Amino acid sequence: MSVEQQINQLREELRQHNYNYYVLDAATISDYEFDMKLKDLQALEEKHPEFYDANSPTLRVGGEVTKNFNTVVHEQRMYSLDNSYSKEDLLDWETRIKKLVDGDVSYTCELKYDGASISLTYENGELIRAVTRGDGIQGDDVTTNVKTIKSVPLKLKGNYPPKFDIRGEIVLPYEGFAKMNQERIAAGEEPYANPRNTASGSLKLQDSSETAKRPLDCLLYNLAGDRLGISSQHESLEKAREWGFKVPKESRLVTSIDGVLEFINMWDEKRRDLPYETDGVVIKVNNLQQQEELGFTSKAPRWAMAYKFKAEQAVTKLNEITYQVGRTGAITPVANLEPVQLAGTTVKRASLHNADQIAKLDIREEDTVFVEKGGEIIPKIISVDFTKRNKNSVPTKYITSCPECDTELIRKEGEAQHYCPNVYGCPPQIIGRIQHYISRKALDIEGLGGETVALLVKEGLITNYADLYDLKKEQVIPLERMAEKSADNLIEGIAKSKEIPFERVLFGLGIRYVGETVAKKLAKHYKSIEAIIAATEEELVNVDEIGIKIAQSVREFFEGEDNRMLVNRLMDYGVQLQISADKLANQTDTLKGQTFVVSGVFEKVSRNELKKLIEDNGGKVSSSISSKTTYVVAGANMGPSKLEKANKLGITIISEDDFLNLIG
Ligand code: AMP
Ligand code: ZN
Numbered sequence: 001m002s003v004e005q006q007i008n009q010l011r012e013e014l015r016q017h018n019y020n021y022y023v024l025d026a027a028t029i030s031d032y033e034f035d036m037k038l039k040d041l042q043a044l045e046e047k048h049p050e051f052y053d054a055n056s057p058t059l060r061v062g063g064e065v066t067k068n069f070n071t072v073v074h075e076q077r078m079y080s081l082d083n084s085y086s087k088e089d090l091l092d093w094e095t096r097i098k099k100l101v102d103g104d105v106s107y108t109c110e111l112k113y114d115g116a117s118i119s120l121t122y123e124n125g126e127l128i129r130a131v132t133r134g135d136g137i138q139g140d141d142v143t144t145n146v147k148t149i150k151s152v153p154l155k156l157k158g159n160y161p162p163k164f165d166i167r168g169e170i171v172l173p174y175e176g177f178a179k180m181n182q183e184r185i186a187a188g189e190e191p192y193a194n195p196r197n198t199a200s201g202s203l204k205l206q207d208s209s210e211t212a213k214r215p216l217d218c219l220l221y222n223l224a225g226d227r228l229g230i231s232s233q234h235e236s237l238e239k240a241r242e243w244g245f246k247v248p249k250e251s252r253l254v255t256s257i258d259g260v261l262e263f264i265n266m267w268d269e270k271r272r273d274l275p276y277e278t279d280g281v282v283i284k285v286n287n288l289q290q291q292e293e294l295g296f297t298s299k300a301p302r303w304a305m306a307y308k309f310k311a312e313q314a315v316t317k318l319n320e321i322t323y324q325v326g327r328t329g330a331i332t333p334v335a336n337l338e339p340v341q342l343a344g345t346t347v348k349r350a351s352l353h354n355a356d357q358i359a360k361l362d363i364r365e366e367d368t369v370f371v372e373k374g375g376e377i378i379p380k381i382i383s384v385d386f387t388k389r390n391k392n393s394v395p396t397k398y399i400t401s402c403p404e405c406d407t408e409l410i411r412k413e414g415e416a417q418h419y420c421p422n423v424y425g426c427p428p429q430i431i432g433r434i435q436h437y438i439s440r441k442a443l444d445i446e447g448l449g450g451e452t453v454a455l456l457v458k459e460g461l462i463t464n465y466a467d468l469y470d471l472k473k474e475q476v477i478p479l480e481r482m483a484e485k486s487a488d489n490l491i492e493g494i495a496k497s498k499e500i501p502f503e504r505v506l507f508g509l510g511i512r513y514v515g516e517t518v519a520k521k522l523a524k525h526y527k528s529i530e531a532i533i534a535a536t537e538e539e540l541v542n543v544d545e546i547g548i549k550i551a552q553s554v555r556e557f558f559e560g561e562d563n564r565m566l567v568n569r570l571m572d573y574g575v576q577l578q579i580s581a582d583k584l585a586n587q588t589d590t591l592k593g594q595t596f597v598v599s600g601v602f603e604k605v606s607r608n609e610l611k612k613l614i615e616d617n618g619g620k621v622s623s624s625i626s627s628k629t630t631y632v633v634a635g636a637n638m639g640p641s642k643l644e645k646a647n648k649l650g651i652t653i654i655s656e657d658d659f660l661n662l663i664g
Contacts, residue, residue, distance in 0.1 A: 003044065007051050010041040014057040015155060022151040022217075023246045046606040049635070055126050055147075055154035062148040062208030063608065064623050069140035069204065076165060076224040078119060078133045080299060081282060081306040087261055090283070093305050094257050100302070101290045108233045109263040110251040111271065112280040112306055113219050115171035116200035118146065120220075123163050125156040132203060142203045144623070146170070148212035153244040160243045164225030168218055168245075172199040173275040176215030186439055187507070187515035188328045195277055206545070210517065217276065220245040232286045253286060260307075268309050272343060280308040311372050314347070315385065316340040318367045321352065321396060323403045327432025328512050329420040331399070331409060333358060335369070335381055343373045350379045354416040355398040364389070364396050404428050424562055430464070431457050433510045437465040441516055442508030443497040447489030455479055465508070466569040468494050502529070502576045509567070511557045513550045521545055522554070527587075528578035529567060533558045544620070590663050591619030595628055599642045600635030602656045607635075610659070617663050625651060633659045 001009070017034055021027040042058050045051065084090055097105060117133040130146035132139040146152055149170065172180075172195040180198070181191040192198040202214045223236045230236045234253045241247040252263055264281050271278045285291050285303040294302040317338040324332045333352040340347055350371055352358050363369065363381060368388040373379045398418070401408050407422035420426050434453045438445040445468075456462045461475055471494065476487045500508075503523035507516050514522070525543045526532045532554065540551035557563050571577050578584075596614050598607055598621065605613065610633065611621045625632060625645045632638075632646045632653045646653055654662070 003048055004051055007041065007044050007048065010037060010044070011053070011056055014038060014041060015153075018057060018060075018150055019153070019157075019244055023153075023244065046609065049601045049603070049606050052601045052607070057154070059154075060148055060150060060212065062144070062210070062212035063611075064144045064208050065206050065621065066142075066144055066208070066623055067206060067626075068624070069142060071134070071138050072129065072131045072141045073138045074119060074131065074134075074136070074165075075121075078117065078136045078139070078167065079296060079301055080136065081304055082297075082300045083280075083306050083308055085308055085310075087257075090257050090260060090305065090307065097285065097294065097302070101285075101293050103290075104255070105290065106253060106255045106286045107257075107260055108237070108251055108253055108284050108286050109260055110221055110237075110282045110284070111248065111267060111274075111278045112282045112308075113169040113171050113221075113248075114196050114277040114279040115169040115219075116196070116203055118142075118168055118170050118203075118218065119224075120146070120152065120166050120168070121164075122156060122160065122166065125160055127152065127154050132200075140204070144208045145203050145205060145211040146218075148208055149216045149218050151246040152218045156243040158242045158244075161225060161228050164223055164228060166220050166240060166245065167222040167224060168220035170199050170203060170216055170218050171195065171276040172202070172214065172216055174277070175275065180214065183441070184515070185326075186436060186441070188326075188436070188510060188512050189515055218246060219276075220247050221282070231288055233284045233288065233291075234286055236288075264307055271309070278309075280306050282306050312343040313370050313372050313382070314340045314342040315368060315370055316347075318363065318365060318369050318381070320365055321358070321363075323399055325402060325404050325420055325426060325428040327429060327436055327510065329423060329426065329429050331402075331418040331420065333398075335363070337369075337371065340371065342371060342379060347371060347373070347379050350381050352381065355411075355418065356416055358396050358398065362395065364393050366390050366393060402426060423560075424463070427457065434462065434465050434468070436510045437508040438468075438497075439508075442504055443500050444504075445493045445497050447486065447493035452479075452482075452490070464566055466566045466573070469570075469573040469575075498574045498576065500576060502579050505570070505576055506532075509557070509563075512553045514554065518546065518550055523579060527584065529571070530578075533564070533567075587616045587618075588663070589618040591617040593618075594630040595620045595622050597622055597625050597629050597632045597642070597646075598635075599632060600638035602635040604656055604660070610656070613659075613663060625649065631659075 014034070014037055017027070017029055038058060041056070045056065045058055084093060094105070119131045119133070119139070120127060121129040121131075127143075127147065129141060130143045130152075131141055134140060147154060174195065177192070177195040177198060184191050199216060202211050202216055205211050220240050221237070223230065223240060228236070230239060234251075237247050237251055250267070254260055254263060260283050267278070267281060283305045285294060291301070291303040296302060318335050319338060320336045322334050322336060324334055326332065333354065335350040335352050337348055337350060352363065361381065361384060363384055368385040369381045370383045370385065371379050372382045399409065402420035402422060405420065405422050405426040407420055407426065409418040410421050411418045420429065423429055431454050434457065435450045437443055438448050438453065456476070456479070459479065461471065462468060471491065473487050473491050476482055476490060477484065503520045506523050506529070507514065507519035521543060522532055526535065537551045537555050540546050540554055541548055567577070591614060596619055598610055602610060614621050622629065625642055627649055629646075629649070629651050632642065632651055633656065634653050635656055643653075
């Protein structure tokens with residue numbers, strides 16, 4: 001078999017496995033086998049860039065960075081939908097339809113997925129563009145990010161038309177959303193409010209490898225295009241499924257509004273078992289001929305109607321407002337409710353967000369309140385039943401001092417949250433910070449768990465993460481439930497954490513807004529903790545993707561005497577506070593201040609190697625040519641539009657060899 005055949009076969013196989021796993025939800029090989037095959041393909045592709053394919057399964061991991069998303073005009077407008085809320089609304093709609101078309105009308109009922117709408121363009125079976133809805137007339141080109149979503153087919157199967165658009169919704173299933181939020185909370189960041197906004201935000205991330213990490217899914221529901229040889233909505237769903245798209249199976253073809261209502265009633269209940277959010281049902285006239293006769297109003301198709309589910313509400317009593325202190329000192333007020341059934345679960349607590357929210361709704365203890373579970377996972381109080389309010393009730397006084405350590409709370413300008421400033425004396429902050437330090441994505445200390453940390457703090461054995469390295473076996477053995485063996489493991493685990501790379505230590509320090517990704521960026525840019533400590537706010541802001549909020553927070557952290565002392569102690573213990581020597585050996589500053597665009601296919605190195613070489617030597621890689629571009633590195637088959645743009649802006653085009661000479 002020739003190399004080309006080998007590559008094509010691997011791509012085909014991986015595509016099928018992707019499809020089995022992400023679209024059909026029925027994997028036929030193990031993750032491990034899949035990874036091995038992917039690695040094989042990657043290796044072959046690196047060696048043979050002449051067989052580059054923009055839709056290869058290896059590109060699912062992302063990596064391309066988009067600075068500005070181009071605006072694209074939709075070939076066919078993306079309409080919104082008219083809404084209905086009752087049987088009467090639907091019967092009215094039917095009456096209007098029957099006046100405009102002849103013959104019987106049947107309907108497809110589909111679920112209304114709550115995410116970000118997307119339009120995908122396919123030509124000759126390949127995905128060539130993905131555009132957000134925008135204002136319906138034009139949207140943003142988010143192709144690089146959408147390509148990382150595994151259920152979006154990059155190549156189609158079967159008998160597809162040569163060119164068409166398909167519309168659908170990018171959603172973030174509950175489970176993945178919850179996981180993302182756990183990670184954010186661990187990084188001291190505010191959790192995302194709901195899956196829908198997070199899904200649409202994910203499409204606009206500049207670094208597509210970040211999008212690739214998010215467990216997004218793409219559900220399709222409409223075809224648009226000329227001469228598709230299809231006569232009904234129901235048929236188009238079936239066809240799209242055949243071509244490899246993920247088209248949910250829940251849709252039904254019915255012949256009357258009664259059938260529609262049955263579907264609605266069933267799903268109003270059952271939708272709670274779905275892995276992603278739905279906020280209603282979309283009813284479409286099935287026959288495409290009839291759809292055409294009905295046409296559009298200025299805003300929406302006359303042949304479709306959304307039916308919105310009522311958000312689930314319950315009435316209950318608010319027993320008490322309590323206050324939680326997070327690892328960063330942020331105070332969160334919590335409503336403790338009389339337990340009540342809501343959307344299939346028992347609700348005992350609801351978030352009250354912050355002082356403003358409590359004041360705005362005038363929420364008080366002992367009130368009767370309406371609780372709602374909408375897009376948000378944590379239920380919220382939407383209003384108070386004032387008619388049931390106790391005569392002698394008084395407005396809630398927000399706490400002014402910390403419930404855990406009694407320190408007076410502060411509230412920074414422009415921030416909604418109150419904070420306990422007693423960073424080193426407030427138990428939940430002390431414990432939270434150490435728990436964060438030892439967590440999986442930070443120092444990942446084996447043999448030490450969150451509860452043991454709390455115990456060690458309570459027993460006065462540690463008050464910060466540096467103290468961990470002073471712990472002696474004899475000190476921990478007397479602790480509750482601590483056997484000789486576990487004590488050994490604990491001490492050993494702590495010692496082993498000295499090998500954890502700098503970027504993860506930096507994350508572990510618990511600097512506000514310095515999550516995993518930011519820590520990586522900072523570590524890569526500054527290479528050592530000393531360099532970060534020495535950096536001014538302006539310098540920090542100049543680092544790619546570091547904004548003012550992060551820069552200020554970093555400065556503030558290292559200006560703290562105690563923090564610097566902790567860092568010095570970590571250094572003395574031998575914790576990694578700089579990039580390791582062998583990593584450093586491959587890095588230079590030769591290309592500092594220069595921005596490169598890479599285009600075409602290369603002989604000596606792969607595109608990814610080339611990009612890595614640029615970054616390792618201090619240069620920046622950008623995906624589009626602008627006046628800021630220093631060089632375009634061009635291989636064979638450089639895109640004609642890029643060539644034209646480079647020439648127009650007078651940007652120097654260099655070859656692969658020129659580039660290699662540049663870095664010596
Ligand atoms: P709205 O934003 O409330 O006007 O509702 C219209 C949006 O519903 C469309 O833009 C789609 O993004 C979304 N939608 C979700 N599920 C469907 C579906 N099955 N058919 C059509 N549109 C849908
Ligand atoms: Zn406190």
